[in-house]
Amino acid sequence: xxxxxxxxxxxxxxxxxxxxxxxxxxxxxxxxxxxxxxxxxxxxxxxxxxxxxxxxxxxxxxxxxxxxxxxxxxxxxxxxxxxxxxxxxxxxxxxxxxxxxxxxxxxxxxxxxxxxxxxxxxxxxxxxxxxxxxxxxxxxxxxxxxxxxxxxxxxxxxxxxxxxxxxxxxxxxxxxxxxxxxxxxxxxxxxxxxxxxxxxxxxxxxxxxxxxxxxxxxxxxxxxxxxxxxxxxxxxxxxxxxxxxxxxxxxxxxxxxxxxxxxxx
DNA sequence: GAGGTTGTTTAGAA
DNA sequence: CTTCTAAACAACCT
Numbered sequence: 001x002x003x004x005x006x007x008x009x010x011x012x013x014x015x016x017x018x019x020x021x022x023x024x025x026x027x028x029x030x031x032x033x034x035x036x037x038x039x040x041x042x043x044x045x046x047x048x049x050x051x052x053x054x055x056x057x058x059x060x061x062x063x064x065x066x067x068x069x070x071x072x073x074x075x076x077x078x079x080x081x082x083x084x085x086x087x088x089x090x091x092x093x094x095x096x097x098x099x100x101x102x103x104x105x106x107x108x109x110x111x112x113x114x115x116x117x118x119x120x121x122x123x124x125x126x127x128x129x130x131x132x133x134x135x136x137x138x139x140x141x142x143x144x145x146x147x148x149x150x151x152x153x154x155x156x157x158x159x160x161x162x163x164x165x166x167x168x169x170x171x172x173x174x175x176x177x178x179x180x181x182x183x184x185x186x187x188x189x190x191x192x193x194x195x196x197x198x199x200x201x202x203x204x205x206x207x208x209x210x211x212x213x214x215x216x217x218x219x220x221x222x223x224x225x226x227x228x229x230x231x232x233x234x235x236x237x238x239x240x241x242x243x244x245x246x247x248x249x250x251x252x253x254x255x256x257x258x259x260x261x262x263x264x265x
Numbered sequence: 266g267a268g269g270t271t272g273t274t275t276a277g278a279a
Numbered sequence: 280c281t282t283c284t285a286a287a288c289a290a291c292c293t
Contacts, residue, residue: 058272074272074289075270077272109272111289149281151281158272170271214271
């Protein structure tokens with residue numbers, strides 16, 4: 001599930017419990033707790049009040065008392081608000097119980113994890129070298145972060161140290177809208193292509209963030225990418241698949257012409 | 266049964 | 280130094 005839009009949806013779930021008092025922490029799978037042991041985490045957060053969650057890229061930061069919990073979701077993680085106790089507990093890894101309900105980290109493949117930061121520097125360290133958030137980045141910085149890459153534009157876009165929040169589906173969606181091939185060298189983009197790439201990024205990030213997940217509507221590449229014989233939702237040409245950076249890319253040979261043939265952008 | 270998967274980290278090669 | 284590759288993590292789906 002999780003790219004930026006999904007993480008934004010999880011943030012809104014966490015926001016519903018802002019101000020709630022943490023009564024208990026249940027950790028059915030202790031291996032998801034990354035940098036401290038479960039007892040330490042329990043000691044740090046029990047009796048604390050949940051603050052307003054922030055998101056940076058695909059990463060969720062929940063203030064708890066004077067500390068922060070940092071959640072990463074991997075490929076299959078999600079954060080579920082459970083106010084009624086009726087939510088499925090399958091693949092539940094960690095649950096925060098409050099006076100107003102539960103926040104449950106559910107993660108089938110267990111590639112997600114949770115860390116605890118007790119100080120601001122510790123927090124900064126955990127977020128690490130993440131680049132600016134893809135939803136908020138402005139045009140000059142967007143270009144500056146990507147243009148210096150010597151590899152393909154898609155690799156650069158998915159590099160969380162350059163820009164945080166864009167994943168495999170998101171980058172394909174953006175490149176398709178901007179009419180740029182995923183394997184185009186970042187250094188080869190024209191000024192017009194940079195403009196349309198940033199515009200497409202903003203639009204895709206805004207729409208996914210608003211939805212809280214990647215939309216699957218008729219005008220989205222995401223809606224058809226899993227079908228190996230899918231046609232381009234825009235021009236009905238048979239979509240191409242290739243590997244960029246070890247991940248499957250889906251693109252339209254008609255809408256996304258080779259850079260030498262790019263007329264405008 | 267085989268192959269694929271919205272992420273990240275690591276080691277090693279180019 | 281930068282970039283790319285493969286593997287590992289794990290468990291499901293087609």
